[in-house]
Amino acid sequence: MKNIAVIGAGTMGNGIAHTFAQCNFNVHLIDISNESLEKGIATIAKNLDRMVAKDKISETDKKATLKNISTFTSLKEGVKNVDLVVEAATENVNLKLSIFKELDENCDEQTILATNTSSISIxxxxxxxxxxxxxxxxxxMNPVPVMKLVEIISGYSTSNMVLETITNLSKKIHxxxxxxNDYPGFVANRIxxxxxxxxxxxxxxxxxxVEEIDTVMKLGMAHPMGPLQLADFIGLDVCLSILNVLYDGFKNPKYAPCPLLVNMVTAGKLGVKSGEGFYDYSSSKKAEKVAEMFIK
Structure with a gap:
């Protein structure tokens, strides 16, 4: 397995592309617009620069990583002759089903199709x-280049061979x-x-x-980041989508989203990516500080 396609150049997609490319895989990064692709590549380059500055990698490593990534706005062209596709689009079930139907039609028969969904049924x-x-x-997990965990979820029909292949591949990218098992939210987000x-x-x-709640969890529970700041970093819209999947899947009121979360998402206050959530990220330095917390 050498050629990997990644669907989506957003936070998760560019992180996944970065990780595979840094481990010397040929990566096809696919998105619907050149603007999104350019932004994704710029983010990868910036994160590589941080790693160079911290002596985690060399300048040569950075150039080799970027060289391993090709960009495509055509899904059909981007998935040609790839061994694995990793879909990292928005956490929306209808969108994902549509993408997988298209992938099934355009990928080689032996190509494995993976999804980075954080809650939707495989x-x-x-x-x-x-x-x-x-x-x-x-x-x-976000940020992908730094976080070690990958939850591997088999659907009802996923073969043991595919499970073994993806497990071994995950180890190859460190x-x-x-x-x-395939239940709403899996383990990470169910908890x-x-x-x-x-x-x-x-x-x-x-x-x-806000700060008091986060401080209690950081100092009292040894969490590296408070839950409200973490929600900002994940994206409040993503948190809401996952909670809706959990609520629909389990029909349990404990998963019902808080009205405050619903209102904030409706108002467009999504966290770091919108410039405001539970904290103010209007200053680029503040947003940069959040990202820096993970590049250690």
């Missing part, structure tokens, strides 16, 4: 294709794969999102302020 996504045995979840939601409820109920 079985459902696989059922949208004629190759459900070759559909699997690869849930990377990640630690953990196999989990994390209720905590974030309860933190928002705590703010909503005026028990404490």
């Amino acid at each position: 079985t459902q996504i696989g059922a949208a294709t004629k190759r459900p045995d070759k559909v699997i979840g690869m849930h990377f 990640k630690i794969p953990v196999a989990v 994390l999102m209720p905590m974030i939601n309860e933190s928002i409820e705590t703010l909503y109920n005026n028990v404490a302020g």
Whole structure:
């Protein structure tokens, strides 16, 4: 397995492309617009520069990584002759089903189709294709180049051979794969999102302020980042989407999104990417500081 296609040049997509390219895979980064692709490549270059500055990699490594990435606005062209596709589009079930139908039609028969979904059923996504045995979840953590964990999720029809292949591949890109079962939110977000939601409820109920809540969790629970700041970093719209998947999947009120979260997303206050969430990121230095926390 040498040629990898990544669908989506956003935060997760460019991080996945960066990781594979740095490990000397040929990467096809695919998005619908050249502007998105240029922004994605610029982010990769900036993150590589940070790694060079911290003596994690050399300037030669940086150039080789960027050289390993080709960009495409045509999905059909971008997935030609690839061994694996990793979809990293918006956490929207209808969008993902549409993408996987298109991938199934345009990819070689032996190509494995992976999704970076953080909550949506792999079985459902696989059922949208004629190759459900070759559909699997690869849930990377953000920021991808730094975080070691990859949740590996098999759908009902995913073959053991595909599971073994993706597990071994994850190790080759210096990640630690953990196999989990196909239930809403898997492990990471089934546990994390209720905590974030309860933190928002705590703010909503005026028990404490934003910084106070985050400080209690950082100093009292040894979390590197408070849950509200983490929600900003993930994206409040993403948090809302995941909570909706959990709520729809389990029909349990404990997963119902807090009204404050719903209102903030409706108002366009999405966190770091919009410039404002629970914290103000209007200053580029503040946004940069959040990113720097992970480049250690």
